[in-house]
Amino acid sequence: MxxxxxxxxxxxxxxxxxxxxxxxxxxxxxxxxxxxxxxxxxxxxxxxNAAAKNLRQQKTMNIGVIAQDINNAYFTEIIKGIENMAYAQKYRVFICDAENQLEKEREYMTMLMDRTMDGVILIAPQLLDEEICEMADKGYYVAVIGRNIEHPRIPCIYTDNVKFSRQVMEHLLSNGHRDIVFLNGYPEAIDSYERLEGYLKALKDNQIPFRPELVENGDFNETGGYEAMKRLFDKNIPFTAVYAANDEMALGVYQACAERGISIPNQLAVVGVDNNRISKYVTPALSTVNQPKYTMGAILVEKFIDQMNDNQFADQRVFVVDSELLIRGSSNYKMK
Amino acid sequence: MxxxxxxxxxxxxxxxxxxxxxxxxxxxxxxxxxxxxxxxxxxxxxxxNAAAKNLRQQKTMNIGVIAQDINNAYFTEIIKGIENMAYAQKYRVFICDAENQLEKEREYMTMLMDRTMDGVILIAPQLLDEEICEMADKGYYVAVIGRNIEHPRIPCIYTDNVKFSRQVMEHLLSNGHRDIVFLNGYPEAIDSYERLEGYLKALKDNQIPFRPELVENGDFNETGGYEAMKRLFDKNIPFTAVYAANDEMALGVYQACAERGISIPNQLAVVGVDNNRISKYVTPALSTVNQPKYTMGAILVEKFIDQMNDNQFADQRVFVVDSELLIRGSSNYKMK
DNA sequence: GCAGATATTGTAATCGATTTCATTTTGAAT
DNA sequence: ATTCAAAATGAAATCGATTACAATATCTGC
Missing domain, CATH: 1.10.260.40 (lambda repressor-like DNA-binding domains)
Known part of the structure; x- marks a missing residue:
């Protein structure tokens, strides 16, 4: 034709x-x-014809991005960084939605083995470190956003969870809070673990004893946050602040508070993580932690392309970026 | 290797x-x-090897989806419908972000000509009808979500803008509003045109004279909505309700009202379109129109795949789906 | 105008699968 | 055991580009 x-x-x-x-x-x-x-x-x-060209040249100039959920602006913002930088270097970016399913994630990884993609960027993958390393060992190009995979051939970029977690805590502590709830995501996630770690360190730094009953799991989603809050209220223990490991769960906190007639921030301070777009629109606006998402995508893909072109690193493999605490109405109140 | x-x-x-x-x-x-x-x-x-296979078989089992902006949940929700249905039929879906740039949209269309994709689904494309038809004429598989392209080989699905627009107006009118602002998107978009048409028809049906000064353009984004409202306030003409052609602009309306101390819904009723996730979280919750996004994606891709497999339509080419008016706090108040 | 170097162009091999067509094997019927 | 049809397998062509290598054309300097 x-x-x-x-x-x-x-x-x-x-x-x-x-x-x-x-x-x-x-x-x-x-x-x-x-x-x-x-x-x-x-x-x-x-x-x-792309197929003929790819076959002969043994490359496609295609990069795949496997995101956990394209409905989540956290991922799509990162992807925009990836896309624009890659585009400038003549690579095409194809976005794949794993829909939080490990199986789909794995299925999309076959794009590497059948050579549909020259490389794949995983954002906050559910795949185990070992699986990802194995791919890299086999010579496939893989890069990861969200955590560090210890492998010399895998570029990684992520934020320092422990660090900003402590910042969140220092903020709450400086406002006079002592009984601070930590709403965790699902415990297997590295983000959960590290944010919790920051929470604990901050308590220790301030000689505040850790009370395990103040930690609940909320699975990183709104309903989970809501349910967790209900469990906490039922425990009948006092607390004046909630640090939720992400904004989604914080929205659940808002809902639970609304039902009980608890006023934010006067009776309860709330801080989330992610700077989800919604956090600015709720009342009161939600304090949260902002990651340089776009930049993270851009930096990582640039290094990744370097590596794919030269098959070696110019310099750095691991990038740790800083986040910024955005203090808004939900925690902007000093306890007496 | x-x-x-x-x-x-x-x-x-x-x-x-x-x-x-x-x-x-x-x-x-x-x-x-x-x-x-x-x-x-x-x-x-x-x-x-995918390239070898594609080359020999002259097909890829890949479908491309060109979205205007993957940060917009309206598009990503549609894409989920596409992705899941296509996956069930052994097609892989690759998402491309045109970032509202016509040039990128056009660039991604070359995926058809170089045979990277067997077919491409355009969501609310900026491309002109003629350009799209031309591709179809050349034998490429193209499908469109958001409007009807008059071409026998292009499956299309969209909502009846005029219809739900009238519903919105009937709702406002029944609450006693007579001076209703219409906040339009950018005027070239078919959605703008049709939603305006519904606005006008509803006025006519109710023997209310059309006042052009009540219509402003807001470019479909928050800032645009905000600026448009400021212009309206400056005109110093009375109005008691705003029908915004999408939720983004409605958010701008909220902002403008907050600045002027105008209370929603008591002093001003607001209705948007899209059921953006944020609309549920603002205070008061925003009344809006919900489209069956996921279903639209799923229905369309199913027909599209049918067509690609048989190279002819089983039956229907054009699908018009109904939307649903969600009445929330922002318009739930009867004028006396 | 010619030799030799250099630049341009063409021929044919190649990438790695699928698929047509030919060949071999198997099995059923006698 | 033999014949023949049917089933299984293999050899080689094919998809459409790139590219190594060979061949030809052009240019330079004398």
């Missing part, structure tokens, strides 16, 4: 090799033949 | 043709050889 390189060659009165040279290296061809060829290309609206 | 079909064939002691048969049709092979081959496939962790 569409024109092939031989058609272009015939029309321009040259060999297919010449057509290829015109379209690719752009040198070693007289301008006269180049013009002839370009004219034929235009007239036939010729586009080299 | 990775195993090729000849390696598998050698290991299993058969010809490449037989390996291919085992992996593809699954018939015409004794179970003994099938087992031998499968064993070799396992041991070598063989995955057929």
């Amino acid at each position: 569409d024109a092939k390189i031989v058609d272009v060659a015939a029309k321009a009165g040259v060999s297919p090799a010449t057509v290829s040279r015109v379209l690719n290296q752009a040198s070693g061809v007289t301008s006269k033949t180049r013009n002839k060829v370009m004219k034929a290309v235009e007239e036939l609206n010729y586009h080299p | 990775d195993a090729k079909i000849v390696d598998v064939a050698a290991k299993a002691g058969v010809s490449p043709a037989t390996v291919s048969r085992v992996l593809n049709q699954a018939s015409g092979v004794t179970s003994k050889t099938r087992n031998k081959v499968m064993k070799a496939v396992e041991e070598l962790n063989y995955h057929p």
